[in-house]
Amino acid sequence: MADANKRLVVRARALAKLEELFRAPGICCAIHYSCESFRDNPEGSSRRVTSIAIKNLETGTADSFSIHQFAEIKGVVAKDIETQYDALEKSMLDAFYETMQQKQGFKWLHWNMRDSNYGFPAIAHRYKVLKGTPVEIQPERQIDLSALLQDIYGPNYIGHQRLEQLAKYNEMTMLGFLTGKEEAQAFVDKQYVLLHQSTLRKVSLIATIAERQWQGGLKTQAKPIDVYGSRLRAVVDSVTNSPWFKIGGFVGLLLSVGRFIAWLIGQVLTTPSGAV
Numbered sequence: 251m252a253d254a255n256k257r258l259v260v261r262a263r264a265l266a267k268l269e270e271l272f273r274a275p276g277i278c279c280a281i282h283y284s285c286e287s288f289r290d291n292p293e294g295s296s297r298r299v300t301s302i303a304i305k306n307l308e309t310g311t312a313d314s315f316s317i318h319q320f321a322e323i324k325g326v327v328a329k330d331i332e333t334q335y336d337a338l339e340k341s342m343l344d345a346f347y348e349t350m351q352q353k354q355g356f357k358w359l360h361w362n363m364r365d366s367n368y369g370f371p372a373i374a375h376r377y378k379v380l381k382g383t384p385v386e387i388q389p390e391r392q393i394d395l396s397a398l399l400q401d402i403y404g405p406n407y408i409g410h411q412r413l414e415q416l417a418k419y420n421e422m423t424m425l426g427f428l429t430g431k432e433e434a435q436a437f438v439d440k441q442y443v444l445l446h447q448s449t450l451r452k453v454s455l456i457a458t459i460a461e462r463q464w465q466g467g468l469k470t471q472a473k474p475i476d477v478y479g480s481r482l483r484a485v486v487d488s489v490t491n492s493p494w495f496k497i498g499g500f501v502g503l504l505l506s507v508g509r510f511i512a513w514l515i516g517q518v519l520t521t522p523s524g525a526v
Contacts, residue, residue: 255479256479257478257479258478258479260401261401261402261477261478263401264398264399264401264402265402267393267398268398268402268460268463268464269464271307271357271359271393271460271464272307272460272461272464275306275307275308276306276307276308276309277353277355277356277357278306278307278308278356278357278358278359279304279305279306279307279353279356279357279358279359280304280305280307280358280359280360280395280453280454280456280457280460281302281303281304281305281358281359281360281363281453281456282302282303282360282361282363282449282452282453282456283299283300283301283302283303283363283373283449284299284300284301284433284437284445284446284448284449285297285298285299285300285368285372286298286300286434286437287431287434287435287437287438288367288368288434289434296372296375296376296379297368297372297376298335298339298376299339299342299343299372299373299376300316300317300339300437300442300445300446301314301315301316301317301342301442301445301446301449302314302315302316302342302346302373302449303315303446303449303450303452303453304349304358304453305453305454305456305457307359307457307460307461310457312450312453312454313349314446314449314450315342315343315345315346315349316342316442316445316446316449317331317335317338317339317342317442318331318442318443318446319342319446320338320341320342320345321334321338321442323341324338324341326338328440328442331440331442332440336380339376339380340377340380340381340382343373343376343377343380343382344382346373347377347382347383347384347385350385350387351385354385356391357391357392357393358370358387358391358392358393359393359395359456359457359460360392360393360394360395360456361394361395361396361413361452361456362394362396363392363394364392364394370387370392395456395459395460396412396413399412399416399459399463399470402463402477403470403472403476403477404472404476404477405476406471406472406473406476407470407471407472407476408470408471408472409471411429413452413455413456413459414427414429416459416468416470417455417458417459419469419470419471420459420462420468420469422455422458422459423451424451425451426444426447426448426450426451427448427451427452427455428444428445428448432448433445433448436448
C-alpha cells in the first residue's frame with residue numbers, strides 16, 4: 251500500500267503542475283527544436299541547431315527561427331547556405347535569445363529537452379560556441395511534458411517514440427511530421443523547409459497533447475494498475491470518478507429528499523386538526 255500511496259502522490263503532483271500551467275496559459279509556451287544528427291559524430295562536437303519553434307498555450311500563436319529563414323533575410327541563396335552555416339545559425343540564435351529575454355517570466359513546455367545532448371543546455375552551448383551569450387532559463391521554468399505524462403500514467407502509457415505514437419493514437423494530424431532520423435537526413439539533403447515544417451508540427455503536437463490531457467480527453471494505453479499503483483485503488487478511483495457513479499449519487503440524493511418530503515406530508519395529513 252505504501253508503493254500505491256507513493257504512486258498517487260507522484261501522479262497528483264504531475265496533474266497539479268499541468269493545472270498550474272493552464273491557469274495562466276498566456277505566460278507558457280511549448281517549445282521544440284531540430285538539430286544535426288547525433289550519429290556520424292566521432293569527434294563528439296556539439297550539434298548545429300537548425301530550427302526552433304515556440305507556441306503560446308493561450309493564443310496558439312507560433313514564433314519560429316530557422317537557418318533558411320535567416321538565409322533569405324540576408325540574401326543568401328540556397329546553394330550557398332552551407333558555406334555560411336555559422337553566421338546564419340548565430341543570427342538565428344540571436345533572434346531566439348532576444349525573444350527569450352522578452353519572455354523572462356514565461357514557463358516552457360517541452361518534450362525531453364533536458365540535457366547537454368539535446369535540450370536547453372545544448373542550445374546554450376551552441377550559442378556560446380558561436381560567441382553568443384545565452385539567456386538563462388531557470389530549471390523550474392522548464393516543464394517536460396514527456397516526464398509529466400509518465401508520472402501521470404506510468405512509463406508504459408504508449409509505445410516508444412512516444413510523441414509520434416501518442417499523437418497517432420489520439421488521431422492528431424501528422425502533416426509535415428518527420429522522425430528524428432528523417433530530420434537528420436533532411437538536413438544532410440539541405441531540405442531546410444521540410445525540417446522547419448517538422449519542428450512546427452511537433453511544437454503544435456506538444457501544445458495539443460498538453461491541452462487535451464488537461465481537459466481530460468487524452469487517450470493512452472496505460473492500464474489502471476500502472477496509473478494508480480493498486481488494483482483496489484484503481485477500481486475505487488475508476489468507479490467513483492465515472493459519470494454514472496456521479497449521476498447515481500445525485501439521483502440517490504433526490505430520492506432521499508423525495509422520501510423525506512413524502513413522510514413530512516404524510517405526518518401533516520395524519521395529524522388531528524388543532525394538534526400542536
